Amino acid sequence: xxxxxxxxGKERSVKHLAYLDAGSGSLIVxxxxxxxxxxxxxxxxxxRRLVSRFRRQPTDQS
Amino acid sequence: xxxxxxxxxxxxxxxxTDLRAEPGSFRDPANRIxxxxxxxxxxxxxxxxxxxRALAGSAFFPPLMAAGKVCGTEELPAQAAPANWAAxxxxxxxxxxxxxxxxxxxxxxxxxxxxxxxxxxxxPAGFTTKDGSAYNLQWRGTEPVFIDVGSFxxxxxxxxxxxxRQFCQTLLYPLLLGAHLGLDxxxxxxxxxxxxxxxxxxxxxKGARRFLPGVPTHVHLHGRAQRRNADRSTAAVREQxxxxxxxxxxxxASVRGMEKLVRRLEHEPPASHWVDYQRTCGYSEADRAxxxxxxxxxxxxxxxxxxxLDLGANDGRYSRIAARHADHVVAVEQDPAxxxxxxxxxxxxxxxxxxxxxxxxxxPSPGGGWRGVERASFxxxxxxxTVLALALVHxxxxxxxxxxxxxxxxxxxxxxxGGRLVVEFVHPEDAMARRLLANKPDGIFPDxxxxxxxxxxxxxxxxxxxxxxxxxxxxxYRVALGG
Numbered sequence: 001x002x003x004x005x006x007x008x009g010k011e012r013s014v015k016h017l018a019y020l021d022a023g024s025g026s027l028i029v030x031x032x033x034x035x036x037x038x039x040x041x042x043x044x045x046x047x048r049r050l051v052s053r054f055r056r057q058p059t060d061q062s
Numbered sequence: 063x064x065x066x067x068x069x070x071x072x073x074x075x076x077x078x079t080d081l082r083a084e085p086g087s088f089r090d091p092a093n094r095i096x097x098x099x100x101x102x103x104x105x106x107x108x109x110x111x112x113x114x115r116a117l118a119g120s121a122f123f124p125p126l127m128a129a130g131k132v133c134g135t136e137e138l139p140a141q142a143a144p145a146n147w148a149a150x151x152x153x154x155x156x157x158x159x160x161x162x163x164x165x166x167x168x169x170x171x172x173x174x175x176x177x178x179x180x181x182x183x184x185x186p187a188g189f190t191t192k193d194g195s196a197y198n199l200q201w202r203g204t205e206p207v208f209i210d211v212g213s214f215x216x217x218x219x220x221x222x223x224x225x226x227r228q229f230c231q232t233l234l235y236p237l238l239l240g241a242h243l244g245l246d247x248x249x250x251x252x253x254x255x256x257x258x259x260x261x262x263x264x265x266x267x268k269g270a271r272r273f274l275p276g277v278p279t280h281v282h283l284h285g286r287a288q289r290r291n292a293d294r295s296t297a298a299v300r301e302q303x304x305x306x307x308x309x310x311x312x313x314x315a316s317v318r319g320m321e322k323l324v325r326r327l328e329h330e331p332p333a334s335h336w337v338d339y340q341r342t343c344g345y346s347e348a349d350r351a352x353x354x355x356x357x358x359x360x361x362x363x364x365x366x367x368x369x370x371l372d373l374g375a376n377d378g379r380y381s382r383i384a385a386r387h388a389d390h391v392v393a394v395e396q397d398p399a400x401x402x403x404x405x406x407x408x409x410x411x412x413x414x415x416x417x418x419x420x421x422x423x424x425x426p427s428p429g430g431g432w433r434g435v436e437r438a439s440f441x442x443x444x445x446x447x448t449v450l451a452l453a454l455v456h457x458x459x460x461x462x463x464x465x466x467x468x469x470x471x472x473x474x475x476x477x478x479x480g481g482r483l484v485v486e487f488v489h490p491e492d493a494m495a496r497r498l499l500a501n502k503p504d505g506i507f508p509d510x511x512x513x514x515x516x517x518x519x520x521x522x523x524x525x526x527x528x529x530x531x532x533x534x535x536x537x538x539y540r541v542a543l544g545g
Contacts (some may be wrong), residue, residue: 013193022223025289035312
Protein backbone atom coordinates (compact mmCIF):
# COMPACT_ATOMS: atom_id res chain seq x y z
CA UNK A 1 0.00 0.00 0.00
CA UNK A 2 1.67 3.25 -1.06
CA UNK A 3 2.00 5.88 1.63
CA UNK A 4 2.47 9.61 1.22
CA UNK A 5 5.64 11.35 2.21
CA UNK A 6 4.23 14.72 3.14
CA UNK A 7 7.61 16.44 3.17
CA UNK A 8 8.37 15.55 -0.41
CA GLY A 9 4.76 15.33 -1.49
CA LYS A 10 5.22 12.24 -3.61
CA GLU A 11 4.37 8.62 -3.24
CA ARG A 12 6.93 6.44 -1.56
CA SER A 13 5.65 3.28 -3.13
CA VAL A 14 9.07 1.59 -3.03
CA LYS A 15 8.86 1.60 0.77
CA HIS A 16 5.87 -0.65 0.76
CA LEU A 17 6.75 -3.39 -1.67
CA ALA A 18 4.58 -6.35 -0.85
CA TYR A 19 5.81 -9.82 0.01
CA LEU A 20 6.15 -11.87 -3.18
CA ASP A 21 6.42 -8.59 -5.07
CA ALA A 22 9.77 -8.83 -6.80
CA GLY A 23 10.01 -5.04 -7.20
CA SER A 24 10.44 -3.57 -10.70
CA GLY A 25 13.78 -1.90 -9.91
CA SER A 26 15.07 -5.05 -8.20
CA LEU A 27 14.38 -7.03 -11.38
CA ILE A 28 16.32 -4.60 -13.58
CA VAL A 29 19.36 -4.50 -11.27
CA UNK A 30 19.72 -8.23 -11.68
CA UNK A 31 20.51 -7.78 -15.35
CA UNK A 32 23.32 -5.40 -14.44
CA UNK A 33 24.84 -7.74 -11.84
CA UNK A 34 24.84 -10.58 -14.37
CA UNK A 35 28.11 -9.42 -15.96
CA UNK A 36 28.83 -7.96 -19.40
CA UNK A 37 25.96 -9.81 -21.10
CA UNK A 38 23.63 -8.54 -18.38
CA UNK A 39 24.70 -4.95 -18.82
CA UNK A 40 23.98 -5.37 -22.53
CA UNK A 41 20.45 -6.55 -21.70
CA UNK A 42 19.89 -3.58 -19.37
CA UNK A 43 21.25 -1.19 -22.01
CA UNK A 44 18.92 -2.69 -24.61
CA UNK A 45 15.95 -2.31 -22.24
CA UNK A 46 16.72 1.36 -21.60
CA UNK A 47 17.39 2.00 -25.31
CA ARG A 48 14.02 0.54 -26.23
CA ARG A 49 12.29 2.65 -23.60
CA LEU A 50 13.99 5.74 -25.02
CA VAL A 51 13.09 4.90 -28.60
CA SER A 52 9.48 4.12 -27.71
CA ARG A 53 9.19 7.50 -25.96
CA PHE A 54 10.27 9.36 -29.12
CA ARG A 55 8.04 7.23 -31.31
CA ARG A 56 5.00 7.86 -29.14
CA GLN A 57 5.34 11.62 -28.95
CA PRO A 58 4.00 12.57 -32.45
CA THR A 59 0.88 10.43 -32.02
CA ASP A 60 0.32 11.93 -28.56
CA GLN A 61 0.41 15.43 -30.02
CA SER A 62 -1.86 14.61 -32.95
CA UNK B 63 16.48 -37.71 4.05
CA UNK B 64 14.42 -39.92 6.27
CA UNK B 65 11.77 -38.17 8.23
CA UNK B 66 12.10 -38.90 11.93
CA UNK B 67 8.58 -40.23 12.31
CA UNK B 68 6.54 -42.93 10.59
CA UNK B 69 5.32 -42.29 7.05
CA UNK B 70 1.73 -41.72 6.04
CA UNK B 71 0.98 -45.41 6.02
CA UNK B 72 2.16 -45.82 9.61
CA UNK B 73 -0.10 -43.29 11.21
CA UNK B 74 -3.56 -41.95 10.54
CA UNK B 75 -3.66 -38.60 8.76
CA UNK B 76 -4.72 -35.76 11.05
CA UNK B 77 -8.32 -34.62 10.85
CA UNK B 78 -9.20 -30.97 10.19
CA THR B 79 -10.07 -30.43 13.82
CA ASP B 80 -6.51 -31.38 14.92
CA LEU B 81 -4.95 -28.69 12.75
CA ARG B 82 -3.54 -25.54 14.29
CA ALA B 83 -2.51 -22.85 11.80
CA GLU B 84 1.06 -21.59 12.24
CA PRO B 85 0.75 -17.84 12.89
CA GLY B 86 3.99 -17.14 10.99
CA SER B 87 2.73 -18.71 7.75
CA PHE B 88 0.28 -16.55 5.81
CA ARG B 89 2.25 -14.37 3.43
CA ASP B 90 2.01 -16.74 0.47
CA PRO B 91 -1.70 -17.59 0.08
CA ALA B 92 -0.83 -20.61 -2.11
CA ASN B 93 0.27 -22.65 0.91
CA ARG B 94 0.03 -22.61 4.68
CA ILE B 95 1.76 -24.40 7.56
CA UNK B 96 -0.33 -26.22 10.16
CA UNK B 97 0.64 -28.12 13.30
CA UNK B 98 -1.07 -31.31 14.42
CA UNK B 99 0.50 -32.77 17.56
CA UNK B 100 4.17 -33.31 16.73
CA UNK B 101 3.54 -33.03 12.97
CA UNK B 102 4.44 -30.03 10.84
CA UNK B 103 2.13 -29.99 7.82
CA UNK B 104 1.90 -27.81 4.73
CA UNK B 105 -1.41 -27.41 2.92
CA UNK B 106 -1.19 -26.52 -0.79
CA UNK B 107 -3.71 -25.04 -3.23
CA UNK B 108 -4.19 -26.56 -6.73
CA UNK B 109 -1.31 -24.62 -8.31
CA UNK B 110 1.09 -25.17 -5.42
CA UNK B 111 0.21 -28.90 -5.43
CA UNK B 112 1.08 -29.13 -9.14
CA UNK B 113 4.36 -27.29 -8.47
CA UNK B 114 5.17 -29.66 -5.58
CA ARG B 115 4.60 -32.75 -7.73
CA ALA B 116 6.81 -31.34 -10.48
CA LEU B 117 9.44 -30.55 -7.85
CA ALA B 118 9.29 -34.02 -6.29
CA GLY B 119 9.71 -35.54 -9.76
CA SER B 120 12.61 -33.27 -10.73
CA ALA B 121 16.23 -34.39 -10.86
CA PHE B 122 17.61 -31.63 -8.62
CA PHE B 123 15.24 -31.65 -5.62
CA PRO B 124 15.45 -35.22 -4.23
CA PRO B 125 19.28 -35.10 -3.91
CA LEU B 126 19.06 -31.78 -2.00
CA MET B 127 16.55 -33.37 0.37
CA ALA B 128 18.66 -36.51 0.73
CA ALA B 129 21.67 -34.35 1.64
CA GLY B 130 19.58 -32.65 4.34
CA LYS B 131 19.88 -29.26 2.65
CA VAL B 132 16.12 -29.01 2.21
CA CYS B 133 13.87 -30.15 5.05
CA GLY B 134 12.52 -33.70 4.70
CA THR B 135 9.09 -33.66 3.06
CA GLU B 136 6.53 -36.26 2.03
CA GLU B 137 3.06 -35.96 0.53
CA LEU B 138 0.18 -37.43 2.52
CA PRO B 139 -2.70 -39.25 0.77
CA ALA B 140 -5.07 -36.93 -1.11
CA GLN B 141 -7.90 -37.44 1.37
CA ALA B 142 -5.71 -36.00 4.15
CA ALA B 143 -5.85 -32.49 2.61
CA PRO B 144 -7.91 -30.14 4.78
CA ALA B 145 -11.06 -28.50 3.43
CA ASN B 146 -10.34 -25.90 0.71
CA TRP B 147 -6.81 -27.20 0.14
CA ALA B 148 -5.69 -29.52 -2.69
CA ALA B 149 -2.83 -31.41 -1.01
CA UNK B 150 -1.07 -31.88 2.31
CA UNK B 151 2.66 -32.36 2.93
CA UNK B 152 4.36 -33.52 6.11
CA UNK B 153 7.70 -31.91 6.95
CA UNK B 154 10.59 -33.03 9.07
CA UNK B 155 10.38 -31.29 12.44
CA UNK B 156 13.06 -28.63 12.99
CA UNK B 157 14.47 -29.19 16.52
CA UNK B 158 14.32 -25.53 17.56
CA UNK B 159 12.92 -22.69 15.48
CA UNK B 160 15.23 -19.65 15.52
CA UNK B 161 15.14 -16.24 13.87
CA UNK B 162 17.90 -14.63 11.75
CA UNK B 163 18.43 -11.93 14.39
CA UNK B 164 19.50 -14.70 16.76
CA UNK B 165 22.23 -15.94 14.42
CA UNK B 166 25.86 -14.87 14.30
CA UNK B 167 27.58 -13.40 11.24
CA UNK B 168 29.00 -16.75 10.03
CA UNK B 169 25.62 -18.39 10.56
CA UNK B 170 23.83 -15.76 8.48
CA UNK B 171 26.50 -16.11 5.79
CA UNK B 172 26.23 -19.91 5.69
CA UNK B 173 22.44 -19.60 5.53
CA UNK B 174 22.76 -17.13 2.63
CA UNK B 175 25.18 -19.46 0.81
CA UNK B 176 22.80 -22.40 1.20
CA UNK B 177 19.93 -20.35 -0.22
CA UNK B 178 22.08 -19.45 -3.23
CA UNK B 179 23.31 -23.04 -3.65
CA UNK B 180 19.71 -24.26 -3.77
CA UNK B 181 18.75 -21.60 -6.29
CA UNK B 182 21.79 -22.46 -8.41
CA UNK B 183 20.68 -26.10 -8.45
CA UNK B 184 17.07 -25.17 -9.21
CA UNK B 185 17.58 -22.78 -12.14
CA PRO B 186 19.10 -25.22 -14.67
CA ALA B 187 16.28 -27.65 -13.81
CA GLY B 188 13.70 -25.00 -14.71
CA PHE B 189 12.73 -24.01 -11.14
CA THR B 190 13.13 -20.88 -9.11
CA THR B 191 12.12 -19.71 -5.63
CA LYS B 192 9.31 -17.19 -5.27
CA ASP B 193 11.08 -15.41 -2.45
CA GLY B 194 14.58 -15.03 -1.03
CA SER B 195 14.02 -14.41 2.65
CA ALA B 196 16.36 -15.35 5.50
CA TYR B 197 13.24 -16.84 7.11
CA ASN B 198 13.36 -19.56 4.41
CA LEU B 199 16.18 -21.09 6.45
CA GLN B 200 16.38 -22.83 9.79
CA TRP B 201 18.99 -24.87 11.64
CA ARG B 202 19.42 -28.51 12.51
CA GLY B 203 22.12 -27.87 15.13
CA THR B 204 24.95 -26.22 13.20
CA GLU B 205 23.58 -27.25 9.80
CA PRO B 206 21.43 -24.78 7.88
CA VAL B 207 18.27 -26.22 6.29
CA PHE B 208 16.04 -24.68 3.61
CA ILE B 209 12.50 -25.08 4.92
CA ASP B 210 10.25 -23.21 2.50
CA VAL B 211 9.37 -26.03 0.12
CA GLY B 212 6.32 -23.97 -0.94
CA SER B 213 8.65 -21.34 -2.37
CA PHE B 214 9.74 -23.48 -5.36
CA UNK B 215 7.94 -22.68 -8.61
CA UNK B 216 8.59 -23.34 -12.30
CA UNK B 217 10.88 -20.76 -13.87
CA UNK B 218 9.45 -18.63 -16.66
CA UNK B 219 12.16 -18.20 -19.28
CA UNK B 220 13.59 -14.70 -19.34
CA UNK B 221 12.66 -13.82 -15.76
CA UNK B 222 15.09 -12.63 -13.10
CA UNK B 223 14.89 -14.00 -9.55
CA UNK B 224 11.80 -12.65 -7.77
CA UNK B 225 13.50 -13.24 -4.39
CA UNK B 226 16.49 -10.98 -5.07
CA ARG B 227 15.06 -7.95 -3.22
CA GLN B 228 14.28 -10.01 -0.12
CA PHE B 229 17.66 -11.72 -0.29
CA CYS B 230 19.34 -8.31 -0.24
CA GLN B 231 17.17 -6.98 2.59
CA THR B 232 17.33 -9.94 4.94
CA LEU B 233 20.66 -11.59 4.07
CA LEU B 234 23.10 -9.56 1.96
CA TYR B 235 22.63 -6.14 3.61
CA PRO B 236 23.00 -7.43 7.18
CA LEU B 237 26.21 -9.18 6.05
CA LEU B 238 27.48 -5.97 4.43
CA LEU B 239 26.85 -4.10 7.71
CA GLY B 240 29.03 -6.61 9.53
CA ALA B 241 31.76 -7.04 6.93
CA HIS B 242 32.18 -3.42 5.81
CA LEU B 243 31.13 -1.39 8.87
CA GLY B 244 31.86 -3.82 11.72
CA LEU B 245 28.28 -3.43 12.98
CA ASP B 246 26.26 -6.20 14.60
CA UNK B 247 23.31 -6.77 12.27
CA UNK B 248 21.04 -8.48 14.83
CA UNK B 249 19.25 -5.36 16.15
CA UNK B 250 18.53 -4.23 12.56
CA UNK B 251 16.88 -7.51 11.63
CA UNK B 252 15.05 -7.79 14.93
CA UNK B 253 13.51 -4.36 14.47
CA UNK B 254 12.43 -4.83 10.84
CA UNK B 255 10.64 -8.01 9.89
CA UNK B 256 11.24 -7.35 6.17
CA UNK B 257 14.90 -6.47 6.60
CA UNK B 258 16.85 -3.34 5.66
CA UNK B 259 15.82 -1.32 2.61
CA UNK B 260 18.30 -0.21 -0.10
CA UNK B 261 17.63 3.48 0.64
CA UNK B 262 18.54 3.00 4.30
CA UNK B 263 21.71 1.14 3.35
CA UNK B 264 22.69 3.85 0.83
CA UNK B 265 22.79 6.42 3.65
CA UNK B 266 25.33 4.30 5.53
CA UNK B 267 27.56 3.81 2.51
CA LYS B 268 28.55 7.28 1.36
CA GLY B 269 31.93 8.68 0.28
CA ALA B 270 34.64 6.07 -0.24
CA ARG B 271 32.41 3.42 1.32
CA ARG B 272 30.18 3.42 -1.75
CA PHE B 273 32.93 1.53 -3.62
CA LEU B 274 33.20 -1.38 -1.15
CA PRO B 275 32.47 -4.85 -2.62
CA GLY B 276 28.80 -5.32 -3.42
CA VAL B 277 27.83 -1.76 -2.50
CA PRO B 278 27.80 0.06 -5.88
CA THR B 279 25.41 -2.43 -7.49
CA HIS B 280 23.39 -4.18 -4.79
CA VAL B 281 22.93 -1.05 -2.65
CA HIS B 282 23.19 2.18 -4.66
CA LEU B 283 22.15 1.03 -8.11
CA HIS B 284 19.43 -1.12 -6.55
CA GLY B 285 18.01 1.82 -4.59
CA ARG B 286 18.10 4.09 -7.64
CA ALA B 287 16.47 1.48 -9.89
CA GLN B 288 13.69 1.02 -7.32
CA ARG B 289 13.00 4.75 -7.20
CA ARG B 290 13.09 5.17 -10.96
CA ASN B 291 10.85 2.19 -11.65
CA ALA B 292 8.45 2.63 -8.74
CA ASP B 293 5.58 3.48 -11.11
CA ARG B 294 6.18 0.53 -13.44
CA SER B 295 4.54 -2.81 -12.76
CA THR B 296 6.76 -5.85 -12.33
CA ALA B 297 4.78 -7.54 -15.14
CA ALA B 298 5.75 -4.74 -17.57
CA VAL B 299 9.39 -4.82 -16.50
CA ARG B 300 9.52 -8.61 -16.78
CA GLU B 301 8.25 -8.35 -20.36
CA GLN B 302 10.78 -5.64 -21.23
CA UNK B 303 13.61 -7.73 -19.78
CA UNK B 304 12.47 -10.79 -21.71
CA UNK B 305 12.31 -8.75 -24.95
CA UNK B 306 15.78 -7.37 -24.27
CA UNK B 307 17.14 -10.94 -24.07
CA UNK B 308 17.33 -11.73 -20.34
CA UNK B 309 18.01 -15.46 -20.08
CA UNK B 310 18.37 -18.30 -17.61
CA UNK B 311 22.15 -18.14 -18.12
CA UNK B 312 22.13 -14.53 -16.98
CA UNK B 313 20.08 -15.46 -13.91
CA UNK B 314 22.64 -18.15 -13.12
CA ALA B 315 25.52 -15.70 -13.64
CA SER B 316 23.88 -13.31 -11.13
CA VAL B 317 23.54 -16.10 -8.55
CA ARG B 318 27.17 -17.13 -9.05
CA GLY B 319 28.26 -13.48 -8.70
CA MET B 320 26.26 -13.16 -5.49
CA GLU B 321 27.79 -16.38 -4.11
CA LYS B 322 31.28 -15.08 -4.84
CA LEU B 323 30.49 -11.80 -3.08
CA VAL B 324 28.89 -13.43 -0.01
CA ARG B 325 31.75 -15.92 0.34
CA ARG B 326 34.34 -13.18 0.61
CA LEU B 327 32.45 -11.18 3.27
CA GLU B 328 34.25 -11.55 6.59
CA HIS B 329 33.52 -10.07 9.98
CA GLU B 330 35.95 -10.27 12.88
CA PRO B 331 34.17 -8.53 15.73
CA PRO B 332 36.43 -6.86 18.29
CA ALA B 333 37.21 -9.25 21.15
CA SER B 334 34.97 -8.44 24.08
CA HIS B 335 35.73 -9.58 27.63
CA TRP B 336 33.31 -12.49 27.12
CA VAL B 337 35.57 -14.05 24.49
CA ASP B 338 38.13 -14.99 27.14
CA TYR B 339 35.59 -15.35 29.93
CA GLN B 340 36.00 -19.09 30.41
CA ARG B 341 39.72 -18.67 30.87
CA THR B 342 39.55 -15.59 33.08
CA CYS B 343 36.55 -16.32 35.28
CA GLY B 344 38.60 -18.04 37.93
CA TYR B 345 37.56 -21.67 38.26
CA SER B 346 40.12 -23.98 39.78
CA GLU B 347 40.70 -27.35 38.10
CA ALA B 348 38.97 -29.06 41.06
CA ASP B 349 35.94 -26.73 40.71
CA ARG B 350 35.71 -27.38 37.01
CA ALA B 351 35.91 -31.16 37.35
CA UNK B 352 33.31 -31.20 40.14
CA UNK B 353 31.00 -28.95 38.13
CA UNK B 354 31.28 -31.17 35.05
CA UNK B 355 30.48 -34.27 37.11
CA UNK B 356 27.46 -32.57 38.66
CA UNK B 357 26.11 -31.36 35.32
CA UNK B 358 26.64 -34.77 33.70
CA UNK B 359 24.83 -36.52 36.55
CA UNK B 360 21.96 -33.99 36.31
CA UNK B 361 21.62 -34.58 32.58
CA UNK B 362 21.62 -38.36 32.88
CA UNK B 363 19.36 -38.55 35.95
CA UNK B 364 16.11 -38.02 34.05
CA UNK B 365 16.85 -40.12 30.97
CA UNK B 366 17.62 -38.75 27.52
CA UNK B 367 15.96 -35.39 26.95
CA UNK B 368 14.77 -33.89 23.69
CA UNK B 369 15.95 -30.31 24.28
CA UNK B 370 18.47 -28.71 26.62
CA LEU B 371 18.83 -24.94 26.86
CA ASP B 372 22.31 -23.82 27.90
CA LEU B 373 21.88 -20.19 28.97
CA GLY B 374 25.04 -18.11 29.03
CA ALA B 375 26.83 -20.86 27.11
CA ASN B 376 30.08 -18.94 26.49
CA ASP B 377 32.56 -21.36 24.87
CA GLY B 378 29.97 -24.17 24.84
CA ARG B 379 31.76 -26.48 27.28
CA TYR B 380 28.51 -27.55 28.95
CA SER B 381 26.54 -27.51 25.68
CA ARG B 382 28.89 -30.18 24.36
CA ILE B 383 28.40 -32.26 27.51
CA ALA B 384 24.62 -31.80 27.19
CA ALA B 385 24.74 -32.88 23.53
CA ARG B 386 25.95 -36.30 24.69
CA HIS B 387 22.81 -36.77 26.79
CA ALA B 388 20.06 -35.00 24.81
CA ASP B 389 18.82 -34.93 21.22
CA HIS B 390 19.34 -31.19 20.78
CA VAL B 391 21.01 -28.35 22.64
CA VAL B 392 20.43 -24.63 22.19
CA ALA B 393 23.42 -22.62 23.43
CA VAL B 394 22.36 -19.03 24.19
CA GLU B 395 24.98 -16.32 24.59
CA GLN B 396 24.62 -12.56 24.37
CA ASP B 397 27.89 -11.67 22.66
CA PRO B 398 27.75 -12.12 18.86
CA ALA B 399 31.55 -12.56 18.73
CA UNK B 400 31.41 -15.45 21.23
CA UNK B 401 28.52 -17.10 19.37
CA UNK B 402 30.33 -16.75 16.06
CA UNK B 403 33.44 -18.37 17.48
CA UNK B 404 31.37 -21.14 19.06
CA UNK B 405 29.52 -21.79 15.80
CA UNK B 406 32.73 -22.07 13.82
CA UNK B 407 34.36 -24.30 16.43
CA UNK B 408 31.34 -26.62 16.59
CA UNK B 409 31.25 -26.85 12.78
CA UNK B 410 34.97 -27.65 12.79
CA UNK B 411 34.47 -30.37 15.39
CA UNK B 412 31.58 -31.87 13.44
CA UNK B 413 29.26 -31.29 16.42
CA UNK B 414 25.89 -31.06 14.72
CA UNK B 415 23.44 -31.13 17.62
CA UNK B 416 24.24 -27.81 19.28
CA UNK B 417 22.55 -24.67 17.93
CA UNK B 418 24.33 -21.51 19.14
CA UNK B 419 22.15 -18.38 19.32
CA UNK B 420 22.83 -14.70 20.03
CA UNK B 421 20.51 -13.37 22.71
CA UNK B 422 20.69 -11.20 25.80
CA UNK B 423 18.63 -12.95 28.47
CA UNK B 424 17.81 -9.58 30.04
CA UNK B 425 16.31 -8.59 26.66
CA PRO B 426 15.22 -11.84 24.99
CA SER B 427 13.65 -11.98 21.51
CA PRO B 428 10.11 -10.64 21.77
CA GLY B 429 7.25 -11.74 19.54
CA GLY B 430 7.50 -9.94 16.18
CA GLY B 431 5.74 -9.28 12.91
CA TRP B 432 1.96 -9.31 12.49
CA ARG B 433 0.20 -9.10 15.86
CA GLY B 434 3.49 -9.91 17.51
CA VAL B 435 3.04 -13.63 16.82
CA GLU B 436 4.38 -14.01 13.28
CA ARG B 437 7.85 -14.49 14.80
CA ALA B 438 7.40 -16.29 18.10
CA SER B 439 9.12 -14.90 21.19
CA PHE B 440 11.96 -16.86 22.76
CA UNK B 441 9.81 -17.68 25.81
CA UNK B 442 7.11 -19.17 23.55
CA UNK B 443 9.67 -21.40 21.80
CA UNK B 444 11.69 -22.55 24.82
CA UNK B 445 9.95 -25.48 26.59
CA UNK B 446 13.19 -27.33 27.38
CA UNK B 447 13.49 -30.64 29.22
CA THR B 448 16.51 -29.22 31.04
CA VAL B 449 17.57 -25.61 31.51
CA LEU B 450 21.25 -25.10 32.33
CA ALA B 451 21.97 -21.75 34.00
CA LEU B 452 25.62 -22.01 34.99
CA ALA B 453 27.50 -18.92 36.16
CA LEU B 454 24.55 -16.84 34.99
CA VAL B 455 22.34 -15.82 37.92
CA HIS B 456 24.78 -13.23 39.33
CA UNK B 457 25.13 -11.54 35.94
CA UNK B 458 21.36 -11.03 35.80
CA UNK B 459 20.73 -10.35 39.50
CA UNK B 460 23.74 -8.11 40.19
CA UNK B 461 24.94 -7.08 36.73
CA UNK B 462 21.47 -6.25 35.36
CA UNK B 463 19.61 -5.50 38.64
CA UNK B 464 16.94 -8.16 37.96
CA UNK B 465 15.30 -9.12 41.30
CA UNK B 466 16.32 -12.64 42.33
CA UNK B 467 12.72 -14.02 42.37
CA UNK B 468 12.33 -12.74 38.79
CA UNK B 469 15.54 -14.49 37.72
CA UNK B 470 14.46 -17.82 39.22
CA UNK B 471 10.95 -17.41 37.77
CA UNK B 472 12.31 -16.74 34.30
CA UNK B 473 14.67 -19.74 34.35
CA UNK B 474 11.93 -22.07 35.62
CA UNK B 475 9.45 -20.90 32.98
CA UNK B 476 11.87 -21.62 30.12
CA UNK B 477 11.54 -25.33 31.00
CA UNK B 478 8.63 -27.50 29.85
CA UNK B 479 6.21 -28.67 32.55
CA GLY B 480 7.99 -31.30 34.62
CA GLY B 481 11.37 -30.17 33.35
CA ARG B 482 14.62 -29.67 35.23
CA LEU B 483 16.69 -26.67 36.17
CA VAL B 484 20.43 -27.01 36.77
CA VAL B 485 21.55 -23.72 38.24
CA GLU B 486 24.70 -22.30 39.79
CA PHE B 487 24.57 -19.72 42.57
CA VAL B 488 27.64 -17.57 42.99
CA HIS B 489 27.85 -16.52 46.64
CA PRO B 490 28.14 -12.77 47.35
CA GLU B 491 31.68 -13.39 48.70
CA ASP B 492 32.87 -14.92 45.41
CA ALA B 493 35.52 -12.90 43.56
CA MET B 494 33.33 -12.52 40.46
CA ALA B 495 30.28 -11.45 42.49
CA ARG B 496 32.42 -8.95 44.39
CA ARG B 497 33.70 -7.54 41.12
CA LEU B 498 30.12 -7.01 39.90
CA LEU B 499 29.03 -5.57 43.27
CA ALA B 500 31.99 -3.15 43.30
CA ASN B 501 30.26 -1.16 40.53
CA LYS B 502 27.00 -0.82 42.47
CA PRO B 503 26.07 1.30 45.50
CA ASP B 504 26.77 -0.46 48.82
CA GLY B 505 24.04 -2.68 50.20
CA ILE B 506 21.89 -2.42 47.06
CA PHE B 507 21.13 -6.16 46.90
CA PRO B 508 20.35 -7.29 50.47
CA ASP B 509 18.37 -10.29 49.16
CA UNK B 510 21.21 -11.69 47.07
CA UNK B 511 21.90 -14.49 49.56
CA UNK B 512 22.21 -18.22 49.34
CA UNK B 513 19.34 -18.93 51.77
CA UNK B 514 17.03 -16.58 49.85
CA UNK B 515 17.98 -18.28 46.58
CA UNK B 516 17.38 -21.74 48.02
CA UNK B 517 13.93 -20.68 49.29
CA UNK B 518 13.06 -19.47 45.78
CA UNK B 519 14.17 -22.79 44.27
CA UNK B 520 12.17 -24.76 46.84
CA UNK B 521 9.08 -22.75 45.90
CA UNK B 522 9.52 -23.81 42.26
CA UNK B 523 10.04 -27.54 42.75
CA UNK B 524 12.15 -30.14 44.51
CA UNK B 525 15.87 -29.65 44.96
CA UNK B 526 17.11 -33.14 44.09
CA UNK B 527 20.82 -32.55 44.34
CA UNK B 528 23.20 -29.82 45.45
CA UNK B 529 26.96 -29.40 45.49
CA UNK B 530 29.18 -26.71 46.86
CA UNK B 531 32.24 -26.43 44.63
CA UNK B 532 35.60 -27.09 46.34
CA UNK B 533 36.55 -23.39 46.37
CA UNK B 534 33.52 -22.81 48.61
CA UNK B 535 32.08 -19.75 46.87
CA UNK B 536 29.70 -21.37 44.38
CA UNK B 537 26.88 -23.89 44.77
CA UNK B 538 25.15 -25.99 42.11
CA TYR B 539 21.53 -27.16 42.33
CA ARG B 540 19.43 -29.65 40.40
CA VAL B 541 15.74 -28.83 40.68
CA ALA B 542 12.83 -30.96 39.47
CA LEU B 543 10.35 -28.23 38.58
CA GLY B 544 6.69 -28.26 39.57
CA GLY B 545 4.89 -30.54 41.99
